[in-house]
Amino acid sequence: xxxxxxxxxxxxxxxxxxxxxxxxxxxxxxxxxxxxxxxxxxxxxxxxxxxxxxxxxxxxxxxxxxxxxxxxxxxxxxxxxxxxxxxxxxxxxxxxxxxxxxxxxxxxxxxxxxxxxxxxxxxxxxxxxxxxxxxxxxxxxxxxxxxxxxxxxxxxxxxxxxxxxxxxxxxxxxxxxxxxxxxxxxxxxxxxxxxxxxxxxxxxxxxxxxxxxxxxxxxxxxxxxxxxxxxxxxxxxxxxxxxxxxxxxxxxxxxxxxxxxxxxxxxxxxxxxxxxxxxxxxxxxxxxxxxxxxxxxxxxxxxxxxxxxxxxxxxxxxxxxxxxxxxxxxxxxxxxxxxxxxxxxxxxxxxxxxxxxxxxxxxxxxxxxxxxxxxxxxxxxxxxxxxxxxxxxxxxxxxxxxxxxxxxxxxxxxxxxxxxxxxxxxxxxxxxxxxxxxxxxxxxxxxxxxxxxxxxxxxxxxxxxxxxxxxxxxxxxxxxxxxxxxxxxxxxxxxxxxxxxxxxxxxxxxxxxxxxxxxxxxxxxxxxxxxxxxxxxxxxxxxxxxx
Amino acid sequence: xxxxxxxxxxxxxxxxxxxxxxxxxxxxxxxxxxxxxxxxxxxxxxxxxxxxxxxxxxxxxxxxxxxxxxxxxxxxxxxxxxxxxxxxxxxxxxxxxxxxxxx
Ligand code: HEM
Ligand code: SF4
Numbered sequence: 001x002x003x004x005x006x007x008x009x010x011x012x013x014x015x016x017x018x019x020x021x022x023x024x025x026x027x028x029x030x031x032x033x034x035x036x037x038x039x040x041x042x043x044x045x046x047x048x049x050x051x052x053x054x055x056x057x058x059x060x061x062x063x064x065x066x067x068x069x070x071x072x073x074x075x076x077x078x079x080x081x082x083x084x085x086x087x088x089x090x091x092x093x094x095x096x097x098x099x100x101x102x103x104x105x106x107x108x109x110x111x112x113x114x115x116x117x118x119x120x121x122x123x124x125x126x127x128x129x130x131x132x133x134x135x136x137x138x139x140x141x142x143x144x145x146x147x148x149x150x151x152x153x154x155x156x157x158x159x160x161x162x163x164x165x166x167x168x169x170x171x172x173x174x175x176x177x178x179x180x181x182x183x184x185x186x187x188x189x190x191x192x193x194x195x196x197x198x199x200x201x202x203x204x205x206x207x208x209x210x211x212x213x214x215x216x217x218x219x220x221x222x223x224x225x226x227x228x229x230x231x232x233x234x235x236x237x238x239x240x241x242x243x244x245x246x247x248x249x250x251x252x253x254x255x256x257x258x259x260x261x262x263x264x265x266x267x268x269x270x271x272x273x274x275x276x277x278x279x280x281x282x283x284x285x286x287x288x289x290x291x292x293x294x295x296x297x298x299x300x301x302x303x304x305x306x307x308x309x310x311x312x313x314x315x316x317x318x319x320x321x322x323x324x325x326x327x328x329x330x331x332x333x334x335x336x337x338x339x340x341x342x343x344x345x346x347x348x349x350x351x352x353x354x355x356x357x358x359x360x361x362x363x364x365x366x367x368x369x370x371x372x373x374x375x376x377x378x379x380x381x382x383x384x385x386x387x388x389x390x391x392x393x394x395x396x397x398x399x400x401x402x403x404x405x406x407x408x409x410x411x412x413x414x415x416x417x418x419x420x421x422x423x424x425x426x427x428x429x430x431x432x433x434x435x436x437x438x439x440x441x442x443x444x445x446x447x448x449x450x451x452x453x454x455x456x457x458x459x460x461x462x463x464x465x466x467x468x469x470x471x472x473x474x475x476x477x478x479x480x481x482x483x484x485x486x487x488x489x490x491x492x493x494x495x496x497x498x499x500x501x502x503x504x505x506x507x508x509x510x511x512x513x514x515x516x517x518x519x520x521x522x523x524x525x526x527x528x529x530x531x532x533x534x535x536x537x538x539x540x541x542x543x544x545x546x547x
Numbered sequence: 548x549x550x551x552x553x554x555x556x557x558x559x560x561x562x563x564x565x566x567x568x569x570x571x572x573x574x575x576x577x578x579x580x581x582x583x584x585x586x587x588x589x590x591x592x593x594x595x596x597x598x599x600x601x602x603x604x605x606x607x608x609x610x611x612x613x614x615x616x617x618x619x620x621x622x623x624x625x626x627x628x629x630x631x632x633x634x635x636x637x638x639x640x641x642x643x644x645x646x647x648x649x650x
Contacts, residue, residue, distance in 0.1 A: 414631035
């Protein structure tokens with residue numbers, strides 16, 4: 001993975017020293033809350049319902065075992081022994097003391113991490129495919145490009161006060177696992193360069209991104225992004241926070257006109273000054289080599305015997321592993337969605353176990369996925385059973401990846417000060433309702449995504465089943481959306497039926513799923529395909545109790 | 548009838564005003580919060596808004612009676628008073644204060 005050079009180290013150290021001083025001045029009363037708030041937010045420190053929350057950037061979701069152990073240390077020492085992995089491939093700690101934050105940031109800097117640009121109207125952490133560099137369907141590795149964007153965007157003076165936050169996602173595979181069409185800019189790497197999508201987003205007015213450029217050469221990526229951001233920075237609306245995202249500008253101008261303006265701007269830029277020289281791109285690429293693969297003898301018959309003897313293991317191999325570029329390896333997803341527990345949470349002990357697992361079986365590498373799971377991208381097939389047993393002993397062997405209980409849920413009203421309704425308890429109820437592994441396997445691939453308000457941090461617009469928490473005069477209600485998807489056939493779900501109470505949701509989903517099982521042509525037709533074939537209306541009735 | 552609430556500057560934890568001139572009068576336990584008449588509450592709020600080295604973002608929570616939140620505020624203030632309702636990780640304020648849930 002990328003390693004800081006002296007400039008990175010110096011930059012983060014200087015920033016931490018500055019923030020330490022700001023915290024001290026705030027505690028002494030030399031800075032007012034109004035003065036301090038934007039400063040703390042620039043360092044990822046929010047004030048939420050119960051306490052300060054610290055959001056730490058995991059650049060494009062890539063973590064070393066050492067960094068994961070630092071998260072465990074932070075959870076244990078400064079928080080309440082757990083952390084929450086988010087859909088932005090970051091981690092949030094919910095119970096941080098203001099006075100502790102300078103020390104936490106120092107602990108993070110020691111492992112080349114920080115919380116800079118995890119808030120505010122700047123370019124946020126670039127997200128990507130959690131299987132980057134490992135997946136068999138990959139065309140090109142997106143990580144070096146995400147790193148290049150990180151270096152270009154961090155502290156970019158022109159883009160520190162954009163009209164609104166800005167999120168870029170990249171995928172380099174044929175399957176889009178990074179949800180690029182619902183990001184401000186989505187980049188698809190192809191063998192001819194980048195396809196650039198602009199103007200996607202969720203929140204209160206969801207949009208899918210529009211293709212505005214095909215075959216952009218990698219060496220021209222930064223100058224083109226600079227032009228795209230410039231047009232947005234100049235014309236994006238600053239008068240109305242709800243209309244400030246680039247999606248609103250692109251839909252007001254029309255994608256073609258926006259693209260034309262970007263081309264025009266691009267032509268005026270001194271591109272050679274902005275674009276990274278070839279040697280620099282090569283240098284960055286050199287930080288992302290393939291691991292030194294161990295040639296472990298793989299005995300397929302032994303794996304089959306282990307699967308036959310241990311049905312849990314067989315299910316886990318089936319659901320939680322993905323084809324690797326090498327035949328003798330797989331990528332493993334560690335599900336953070338055990339039955340009845342909050343999606344995306346991990347205890348400090350579990351973080352340590354995942355770090356150990358990465359060291360013993362995964363070349364020390366981990367990833368955070370936007371589905372709020374942890375990935376070991378490279379695992380020798382010969383090690384699978386040992387890895388499974390280690391995870392199983394530590395409550396980390398849920399075999400439900402991609403299934404109905406592998407839900408995304410935002411923090412919701414249990415933590416978030418903007419929320420209208422709770423998300424986590426609802427996810428817990430649903431997970432309990434569908435706890436039977438045979439049943440979840442029978443249902444097959446199905447993504448439920450839950451947000452506690454219209455901001456859509458839980459991606460409800462692109463869930464096969466989306467759930468949106470709303471507030472009706474002090475009572476929590478949930479709108480159900482059907483038909484959304486975040487993959488290469490991205491689509492926005494549509495609100496279907498009337499809002500339901502929290503108690504009514506699990507039963508409504510049960511009726512919905514039963515209807516799907518009755519209507520599907522066979523088990524290869526996934527829920528989303530059946531909804532596509534028959535239309536949402538065929539399912540609306542099932543959401544409500546028969547009169 | 549109202550309650551005065553805020554977050555403590557140093558650790559961000561939810562506090563409830565329980566009488567007295569300084570921060571030691573505030574309590575993490577909502578059960579001990581002083582039930583304030585509207586006028587007194589408004590005056591206290593103004594007073595504490597200025598005391599930024601002690602508390603952040605103070606505001607008033609309206610009550611229908613001693614122990615009943617206004618419905619519009621219910622879930623949010625219930626969660627603030629009792630901790631997250633969710634999970635392995637729920638901070639059980641009630642147990643910490645050796646009492647049942649407030650509100
Ligand atoms: C708890 C504190 C949080 C706050 C205050 C917050 C705030 C917001 C707001 C205001 C928006 C809407 C932006 C807009 O429409 O312009 C938003 C969107 C979003 N947030 Fe959060 N969020 C929080 C937590 C999270 C978490 C935990 C995640 C990841 C799980 C997350 C990921 C996202 C995503 C994916 C979007 C939608 C994409 C977008 O429109 O940018 N947020 N958030
Ligand atoms: S969707 Fe709403 S409730 Fe959920 S984390 Fe985002 S802002 Fe908070």
